[in-house]
Amino acid sequence: MDLSFFLDILIGGLIMGGLYALIAVGLSLQYGVARVLNVSHGEFIMLGAFATYSLYSLIGLNPILSLVVSGPAVFLIGFFIHNTLFKRLRKLSPSIEAFEGSSLLASFGLLFIIQNIALLFYGPDIRGYTYLDNMVDFFGSINAANRLVALLAAVVIGLVFYLFLFRARLGKAIRAAAQDVTTAQLMGVNIYWVLGLCFGLGALLAGLAGSLTSMMFEITPFMGLPYTIIAIIAVVLGGLGNILGSLIGGLILGLIGNIVMYIHPGLSLIAYYLIFLLLLLIKPTGILGK
Amino acid sequence: MRLLEGEGIIKNFGGLTALANVNFHIDRGEILGLIGPNGAGKTTLFNLISGSLVPTSGKIKFKGEDITGLKPHRICRKGIARTFQLVKLFGSLTVLENILLGGLFGPSKNSHKSRTKEECLALLEFVGLSEMQESLARDLTIINQKRLEVARALATKPELLMLDEFMAGLNPTEIAMGIGLIRKIHDQGMTIFMIEHVMKAIMDVSDRIVVLHHGEKIAEGIPEKIAANQMVIDVYLGT
């Protein structure tokens, strides 16, 4: 086993892992803070992907630049949905468990709605575009340039996000709310604003991940659900409610998935589910969970 | 005759020792009080006896039989019933349904359904809740909820009744009613083990008292002796 083979797996794993980490952190924000296990998370990924695809096809906008459009657009949609639908649901629910249940079901409804709208606009066909598909040789490991760019972008997004969470005042408010919603409320934090912000940020990360995905893979209106499932697994793996944990969970899943793919393609999804179920049975609180 | 015995009970939660080598016993027909500052391990001891938790080491014997580590529903069938610090009723079921469940599943021998219903109605009468048969459990006042919880426990036909802070949250009138109810139950021959913070109540009612502090038994004896015990006084006054 030579270096290039090892690098192939590592880089491939990091690319997928980086994507999964973004998606997982997004979902973790939505569940950890806003307490919505958003099964329509993947649909926001799909929206980001189609936004970038459309901008590239219609006006030739560089996919990297389109991040500036797709991210905020999806953020606004997410924020709006939270502060209309989920805010009202939260007020109606007698307990947090009841809210988790009803918001889960409501997000299924969102899944249907968003997917169907995309279907109406774009039809069921698989679409894609080519961007930076030249091959790059890195110590013997050959990867498409768009994938390396996506990895780089994911890292940058992750860093920016980290700085925001740990340095910016708003980020600190979010972390406070993540720890303890009631206390944060008592300290003067406008809770629905923060919850909506977190939900929106989660959607933003999904949208950005989707844009990056569109550079590397084909897209369809149905692409969302598999990503949602991976996000859920990553979040549970890292520990429900722990943002850093989901990042780690996403990275681990990306690496494992890539390794399994080399051994026996088609088994990676099954591997994910097995890990997931075993995790729930043995240590449901995950790697970093309380 | 020793109805319930605990030998060398130790309970650790990770690095925290909740109970350290506690020994105690209850004789049939007596009322044993369990007191101690918050965090002393009282409810933990109850949980070990009732089966919610398993001791790290030590033995619990009921009527001479080792019941350590048995599941709660089995311990109930053996004849131990309890109430909880925060009342745990079946909120959206009626008062009658709550007590019926106790009567149908709790006793060691299943009697006929209609007999059970009669007995449960009699118990409701006994605790003073006959009028509220059809009310939903969650709509009752605190004192009535506690009465219901006791009635439900009694419906399981126990030989030992464990009461966890029955008086908590009650006003003086209700406390007096509570004491009266406990005495009434005791007069019927029930052995009672009770945790209580309301000193007057527990001193009045108990035959003997055990004092826990930081998981250890620091005193045991009749109420008068306990009240005069300097160590107990210090522990409660926090010196």
Place this chain on the structure above:
Amino acid sequence: MTYSTKFSRLIPAFILIVIFALLPKVARPYTMISLGSIFMYVVLTVSWALFSAPTHYISLASAAFFGLGIYAAAILGQKLPLPLFIFFGGFISFLLALLVGLSSLRLRGMYFTIFTFGLSELIRNFVQWWEVNETGTVGRWVIQVNPKMVYYAMLSIVLLTLGAAYFINRSKFGLAIRGIGESEEAADHIGINVNASKIIIFAVGTFFMGAAGATMATRWTYIDPSIAFNPLYSFMPVLMAIFGGMNQIFGQVLGATVLTLLADMLLTKFPYYYMLLYGIVLIIVILFLPGGLVGLKDKIMLWFKRKRQGYETT
């Protein structure tokens, strides 16, 4: 209350049963097919609600059990007569449910729900992989059965399911399950074997799901993993129960019937909007109709009652 014998209430049900039994003689084939779908969803919804409604553990694994029944028909249908492979479909689901129940006992709330969903998807993906790699086929053909027999089989399963739900509800076991839903710890302490009870009621429901799957498979004749284990079979029952009124058998049946008819109509008239409309219905129901149609009916009747009382006092 739960112990009184109100058999007079069952008379309309008996009449309906007779009507359904005689229907094949007079109805059009399309009606029979439509009814078959309704029966299927009634079974799925009532079976799901058997466990999930009183205990508040939302299971999203119905597709796994339904699909297992479908595969039982596909694999055993050639060798066994209809009643037998239907029974096996149910029985295999029952066994899987026992296993699932035993392993997931310690999972609460959200963890339980995502576990069941993950399990269902694992089974789907695994069967897919197995069929492709080991068996060499993707789909399978299911033996053809006389549509009338399929109809009567489904009708029987519906009646069995409803009967089971009804009698469990009125029994002390049913009362115990409702108690468990309110407080597992209290139930444990008054002598109810909570773990065993949860597993049993969960498994009983899945038996009917499996039997229904085995029956319906004969109608579809061609099946593959994405058809058999379609996640829709997991969350339609949830939606239908919530829509109709989760806590009463009548509500569950009503929800399944109305939404199945609605889906049929939407599929024919607006095939491109059907998911969209479903999603909207789901969200509207969750937001505005927490008690479902039955809850709505109760609210309306309460409103009328208050109005009448208002008139009487003035």
